[in-house]
Amino acid sequence: RPTPRHADRPITALPYGDSRCEKIELLLHDQVPSRRDSHRLWRIHRIRLQQISTTTQQPHRTMDQLDIGPETAQALGSMSAKDKQELNQFVVNETQKAQIQQSIHSLTDTCFRKCVTSKISSGQLDRYEEPCMRNCVDRFMDSQMTVIQHLEKMRQI
Secondary structure: OOOOOOOOOOOOOOOOHHHHHHHHHHHHHOOOOOOOOOOOHHHHHHHHHHHHOOOOOOOOOOOHHHOHHHOOOOOHHOOOHHHHHHHHHHHHHHHHHHHHHHHOOOOOOOHHHHHHOOOOOEEEEOOHHHHHHHHHHHHHHHHHHHHHHHHHHHHHH
């Protein structure tokens, strides 16, 4: 198995020591790009991310397909081809991260509504809620791993 690109990053401790969680965490770390320190690039990234959040998302649009203002167009025009490629990759990665975060929020909401049925009077789940949450998360992680493995197989073809 190839070594992850960001093997030097620590893996966040995940609940219950579930190795499936750790595998997904490793896969996610491989998708996260390293950040550039350039203020100019960050400004363009921020503008592009604002455009993504305010417009209907279309998968993997190129910079030529963006509806941008003249100032942004001028800044993009002065970028090298390599910087444009890095910017496109950054936008794709940020979109993927946003989708992953949305999935996690959806999981949390679904499992909480399903499993937490009593009033929350203490800082802990009761004896029936904890196994329910664990099973709900396990089913989600299993399905996500299946999807990731299937996409990985498709990518290798």
